[in-house]
Amino acid sequence: MIRILDEACAGQIAAGEVIERPVSVVKELVENSLDAGACRVEVIATPDGLELTVTDDGCGMSPEDARLAFTRHATSKITGLADLGVVSTMGFRGEALPSIAAVAGVELRTRPANEDGATRVVLRDGRIVEHGPAAGAPGTTVRVHDLFHNLPVRRKHLKSDPYEFGLIVELVGRLALARTAVSFRLSRQGREVFYAPGSGGLPEAAAAVFGRETARGMFPFAGEAEGISFQGLAGHPSMARTSRRYQAIFVNGRWVRNYALSRAVEDAYKNLLMTGRFPLAVLDLRLDPGLVDVNVHPAKQDVRLLDEPTLSRLVREGVRQALARRSLVPVWPGARHEPAPRPRPVTFSFPEEREEPPGEPPWAANREPDRDPPRAAAAPTLGEEPAPYRPTWPRLTVLAWLAPTYILATGDGGLYIIDQHAAHERVLFEEHLACLTGSTPPAQILACPLTPELDAGHKAVLDKNLPLVESLGFALEPFGGAWLLRAAPAWGPPAPAESLLVDVLDMLLEKGGIARSDLVERLVTTWACKGAVKSGDRLDYPEMTGLVRRLGAAQAPYTCPHGRPTLIQIGERELLTRFKRIT
Ligand code: ADP
Numbered sequence: 001m002i003r004i005l006d007e008a009c010a011g012q013i014a015a016g017e018v019i020e021r022p023v024s025v026v027k028e029l030v031e032n033s034l035d036a037g038a039c040r041v042e043v044i045a046t047p048d049g050l051e052l053t054v055t056d057d058g059c060g061m062s063p064e065d066a067r068l069a070f071t072r073h074a075t076s077k078i079t080g081l082a083d084l085g086v087v088s089t090m091g092f093r094g095e096a097l098p099s100i101a102a103v104a105g106v107e108l109r110t111r112p113a114n115e116d117g118a119t120r121v122v123l124r125d126g127r128i129v130e131h132g133p134a135a136g137a138p139g140t141t142v143r144v145h146d147l148f149h150n151l152p153v154r155r156k157h158l159k160s161d162p163y164e165f166g167l168i169v170e171l172v173g174r175l176a177l178a179r180t181a182v183s184f185r186l187s188r189q190g191r192e193v194f195y196a197p198g199s200g201g202l203p204e205a206a207a208a209v210f211g212r213e214t215a216r217g218m219f220p221f222a223g224e225a226e227g228i229s230f231q232g233l234a235g236h237p238s239m240a241r242t243s244r245r246y247q248a249i250f251v252n253g254r255w256v257r258n259y260a261l262s263r264a265v266e267d268a269y270k271n272l273l274m275t276g277r278f279p280l281a282v283l284d285l286r287l288d289p290g291l292v293d294v295n296v297h298p299a300k301q302d303v304r305l306l307d308e309p310t311l312s313r314l315v316r317e318g319v320r321q322a323l324a325r326r327s328l329v330p331v332w333p334g335a336r337h338e339p340a341p342r343p344r345p346v347t348f349s350f351p352e353e354r355e356e357p358p359g360e361p362p363w364a365a366n367r368e369p370d371r372d373p374p375r376a377a378a379a380p381t382l383g384e385e386p387a388p389y390r391p392t393w394p395r396l397t398v399l400a401w402l403a404p405t406y407i408l409a410t411g412d413g414g415l416y417i418i419d420q421h422a423a424h425e426r427v428l429f430e431e432h433l434a435c436l437t438g439s440t441p442p443a444q445i446l447a448c449p450l451t452p453e454l455d456a457g458h459k460a461v462l463d464k465n466l467p468l469v470e471s472l473g474f475a476l477e478p479f480g481g482a483w484l485l486r487a488a489p490a491w492g493p494p495a496p497a498e499s500l501l502v503d504v505l506d507m508l509l510e511k512g513g514i515a516r517s518d519l520v521e522r523l524v525t526t527w528a529c530k531g532a533v534k535s536g537d538r539l540d541y542p543e544m545t546g547l548v549r550r551l552g553a554a555q556a557p558y559t560c561p562h563g564r565p566t567l568i569q570i571g572e573r574e575l576l577t578r579f580k581r582i583t
């Protein structure tokens, strides 16, 4: 039998989509405050989040609107389907207030700035039980209590208080990054746990969210192209975290999850981070609302973007250039970074593929004077790699070798310690890569062709991948049922030709079908490691200066190909402190 659900029941079901846990209530209420043009938003919650109050100084509501606001699909933000494509407010479904009222007790007090008095509306079980004039300041206060009192199962599924409250802290932090001109305060049981001043600057908001010291190690970046602009902060590689939780991406002021944009930011850190590490970053992207589809998820966190490849390329380049302007040497101990310089927006050509700009790169004027000029060396590239790093690099003078694997050097602002293996790996990685991206890689013709001993598996992959294998510098010829090896790469580690071939075949075997660029990257990484000086190998002075010079010529000298640092700096400040010259 088909039955029409009564209103209260239907309301609870719909509410389930929007109001899952305490943080959902905070999200909806604070978004309403922002849509109402608030400059100040205050959230007060109990530790379990089941009772909370959101106060704003926004536009308020008339007595009639205060009643209407709790009617399903009542919204002041869109009038019809035509508007759906171009919504710029955070809410637009007219579902939040009725959904909250369906699962909690609600009291609303609201007053438009130009009115003398406020209106108070009280709801129980989704129905208005009181509505009338009251005292109150301009703006709106919504108090929600006994959340999920009528949904014991949902309440049981909530996690611990610290977890639920943590989600609220995270949310408010994200909103503070998205709306830097709005002041946010969050308190738990009378104690302030988060405060952002709303001064309008992203660095100030980041200081409130990540902590002052961390925020100082985040580099500003900005860029624009036709109809698109973005700004953000990119964290020093040494501050990378083990999850993406510390990446905040906003599209038109709305926090979103978008894999392509996350990847774009991470790609800019390619080879600068160890695997499993994610950069700290804030990205604030502005574009024509018509290019964003926010209507894909009830909680509106996943968005679809038109032309993601172009956006990704712009963002990746913006972040890369921010990183390239800075020294990325980790300063011991921990991150202690100089205050960030003001970013200069970089203007990109759009939407064609970007070419190397002629002459001075656009960001050159932004470099600190008294540094080495940008190197113009062609970038070793893997597939469609973007513009190369042109890092600021200290002028290093080698002092001594320190067992078992370190080179000590002086340079700008203190003592540098270089890991000889990591440094050599980076140098070989880039040199090998350069060999393989040219026309033909250097090969060594064998005076005496070899017949390497290959097992059935090796033979099979070689049959299938002969052109790929030969493109690395091998020359092979079928010879009876076996193969004749006539030439081997001249760019790899010093190892017998057969063992180089077996390395390649092993990689192909392990991976099955593999793109050339992936094979090249893995091979170059492995061979750079094999060919590099080891820990315990004692280097003499010319070897050390040679290695340091080659490292300085690398495109991304700060890390080995696995993302480990090639050098660290013990700063002047650290030495002064240690020797008690300053306190
Ligand atoms: P939506 O935000 O999707 O429009 P809501 O149920 O969240 O739907 O809110 C309904 C309406 O109530 C809003 O469109 C707005 O006009 C009004 N409203 C809600 N909260 C506030 C607030 N804090 N200040 C001013 N108006 C508000």
Ligand code: MG
Pocket: 028, 031, 032, 090, 091, 092, 094, 096, 097
């Ligand atoms: Mg809303």
